[in-house]
Amino acid sequence: MNKRTIVPIGPYHALQEEPEFFKLHVEGEKVVHLDIELGYNHRGIEKLSESKTFEETIFLVERICGICSTSHPLACVQAVEDAGEIPVPERALFIRSAVGELERIHSHLLWLGLAGHFIGFNTIWMWAWRFREDVLNILELITGNRNHYGMMKPGGVRRDINKTDIPAISKLLDSLQDPIKLFRDAVVQDPLIHARTKGIGILTREKAQDYGALGPTARASGYDIDVRRDHPHAAYPMLDFDVITCEKGDVFDKAVVRILEMFESIRIIQQCLTQLEKSGGPVDSNPKTVPAGEGIGFYEAPRGEVFHYVRSDGSNRPIRHKVRAPSFMNVPTNRETVLGATVADATIILAAVDPCYCCTERMAVAVGHHDGERLLNARDLMRLSCEKTDRLMAETGLRGPSLPDFQRE
Amino acid sequence: MDKFDIITTIQRQLGDRILAVQRKSDQRIYIEITPQSVQEASRLMLDEFAARLQIATGVDTSNGYEVMYHWALDNEGFVITLRVLLDHASAELDSIALMCPAAEWIEREMWELLGIEFNGHPDLRHLLLADDWPEGNYPMRHNHEVTT
Numbered sequence: 001m002n003k004r005t006i007v008p009i010g011p012y013h014a015l016q017e018e019p020e021f022f023k024l025h026v027e028g029e030k031v032v033h034l035d036i037e038l039g040y041n042h043r044g045i046e047k048l049s050e051s052k053t054f055e056e057t058i059f060l061v062e063r064i065c066g067i068c069s070t071s072h073p074l075a076c077v078q079a080v081e082d083a084g085e086i087p088v089p090e091r092a093l094f095i096r097s098a099v100g101e102l103e104r105i106h107s108h109l110l111w112l113g114l115a116g117h118f119i120g121f122n123t124i125w126m127w128a129w130r131f132r133e134d135v136l137n138i139l140e141l142i143t144g145n146r147n148h149y150g151m152m153k154p155g156g157v158r159r160d161i162n163k164t165d166i167p168a169i170s171k172l173l174d175s176l177q178d179p180i181k182l183f184r185d186a187v188v189q190d191p192l193i194h195a196r197t198k199g200i201g202i203l204t205r206e207k208a209q210d211y212g213a214l215g216p217t218a219r220a221s222g223y224d225i226d227v228r229r230d231h232p233h234a235a236y237p238m239l240d241f242d243v244i245t246c247e248k249g250d251v252f253d254k255a256v257v258r259i260l261e262m263f264e265s266i267r268i269i270q271q272c273l274t275q276l277e278k279s280g281g282p283v284d285s286n287p288k289t290v291p292a293g294e295g296i297g298f299y300e301a302p303r304g305e306v307f308h309y310v311r312s313d314g315s316n317r318p319i320r321h322k323v324r325a326p327s328f329m330n331v332p333t334n335r336e337t338v339l340g341a342t343v344a345d346a347t348i349i350l351a352a353v354d355p356c357y358c359c360t361e362r363m364a365v366a367v368g369h370h371d372g373e374r375l376l377n378a379r380d381l382m383r384l385s386c387e388k389t390d391r392l393m394a395e396t397g398l399r400g401p402s403l404p405d406f407q408r409e
Numbered sequence: 410m411d412k413f414d415i416i417t418t419i420q421r422q423l424g425d426r427i428l429a430v431q432r433k434s435d436q437r438i439y440i441e442i443t444p445q446s447v448q449e450a451s452r453l454m455l456d457e458f459a460a461r462l463q464i465a466t467g468v469d470t471s472n473g474y475e476v477m478y479h480w481a482l483d484n485e486g487f488v489i490t491l492r493v494l495l496d497h498a499s500a501e502l503d504s505i506a507l508m509c510p511a512a513e514w515i516e517r518e519m520w521e522l523l524g525i526e527f528n529g530h531p532d533l534r535h536l537l538l539a540d541d542w543p544e545g546n547y548p549m550r551h552n553h554e555v556t557t
Contacts, residue, residue, distance in 0.1 A: 047548055082434075210511065212462055212511030225461070225483045230486055231483070309466060311468065320466075324463065332511075
């Protein structure tokens with residue numbers, strides 16, 4: 001039998017926004033077992049929330065994740081509204097959906113850039129993040145902030161979108177179509193990216209359902225779920241959009257789902273803007289109290305359904321607040337996808353569920369406890385992954401995706 | 410299958426194991442069942458309705474520990490919450506992790522934070538808290554005292 005070695009990825013690693021510890025058990029090049037350890041970033045938010053008022057709770061959950069800083073508050077206010085049967089004006093619903101979709105575009109561009117980086121295509125990384133800036137500029141225009149927008153509140157939103165800003169927002173959005181098309185073509189048609197991502201890290205539909213996988217991780221496997229369509233909320237029942245699915249569930253399909261979703265997001269936002277331009281009205285029903293009761297709220301965050309449960313006893317604080325982020329369901333699927341893979345592919349497979357990035361590369365060289373053997377660190381894993389791309393380039397003569405120069409306006 | 414049929418099916422299959430049904434809205438139904446019937450009810454959710462376990466969570470109330478399993482029926486667009494009430498003195502339930510892998514982490518989390526024992530769980534150990542977290546110290550219980 002081959003000697004078994006443990007390759008630690010984490011707890012702090014460039015692949016992960018939050019600290020998580022993956023222990024890859026490998027025999028030679030093959031991954032034979034995966035241990036996942038969590039808890040390095042556990043902040044006791046559910047407990048903390050019980051000591052906050054409903055208004056404060058929204059700000060608290062906004063800080064669960066820097067990227068999903070609309071998804072958590074939106075799910076949370078919907079849970080409070082469900083518990084207290086609080087009405088929301090229609091204009092606020094359109095603003096909620098528009099901000100939520102902008103968040104999806106910037107999150108998917110962030111993922112696309114990092115995924116390119118992990119397999120050695122830094123051009124994709126640089127360009128994807130350059131166009132992510134445009135999305136953040138739109139968010140700043142609407143909310144005043146690039147991240148942590150402070151938009152959601154029970155009963156509506158905190159800020160209206162000025163009608164005078166709408167043409168500029170719409171123009172900026174349209175200018176994103178061409179770059180995203182180029183990313184799509186670069187990824188979908190490039191044979192070298194096919195070689196690195198097709199048939200790698202496959203999650204079958206059956207396993208996706210067993211693990212309760214969510215978002216693009218589920219949809220790439222043909223598990224056709226999307227709470228925007230399945231459980232109508234915000235403005236989605238009034239909007240026309242498609243839910244993108246693929247069949248094979250490999251890294252390639254996960255990338256394709258995310259890229260195509262960005263077009264749908266632009267479509268959704270444009271419809272919201274049209275409605276906001278046409279109509280007026282309040283954006284907040286100004287609820288004064290939350291009656292006793294319990295409520296469930298969810299939102300299709302970029303990584304999948306975010307779930308909040310709130311129970312109120314009629315006071316101004318929740319007596320229980322449960323939060324479930326999509327990565328909680330998606331990360332265990334790595335136990336299926338990474339088995340049998342090579343160490344060089346493990347990097348992109350673990351990254352393919354988009355396990356929330358916030359990037360702290362503070363991984364030291366780990367030394368085996370028993371034999372003093374030097375184990376692989378984050379840089380080694382990146383090197384292995386890039387070397388595989390280089391090797392494929394040499395073998396096939398392919399050069400990888402070429403992105404034409406984008407001209408700044 | 411429409412919502413009415415689903416509720417009728419659940420009532421027929423679970424019979425007297427159902428203690429209360431509350432239709433909160435068109436999208437939300439809360440069904441209280443006996444603690445002994447959690448596995449049977451979960452099997453019904455999975456096999457009959459292809460439901461998706463969104464999350465299960467517990468609340469420490471004055472009457473006991475309330476555990477809720479939130480099942481999403483994505484095709485029908487509503488959520489069925491199965492609720493069980495456990496006595497403070499007997500905080501244990503049968504695990505559903507073997508029939509539903511999604512529940513494995515969910516039960517581990519509830520075990521370490523609220524102290525609910527899950528009989529038959531394949532790997533009941535700390536998930537979020539440190540491995541050397543003191544035994545019997547459950548942060549989500551109301552009698553939990555914060556020590557520094």
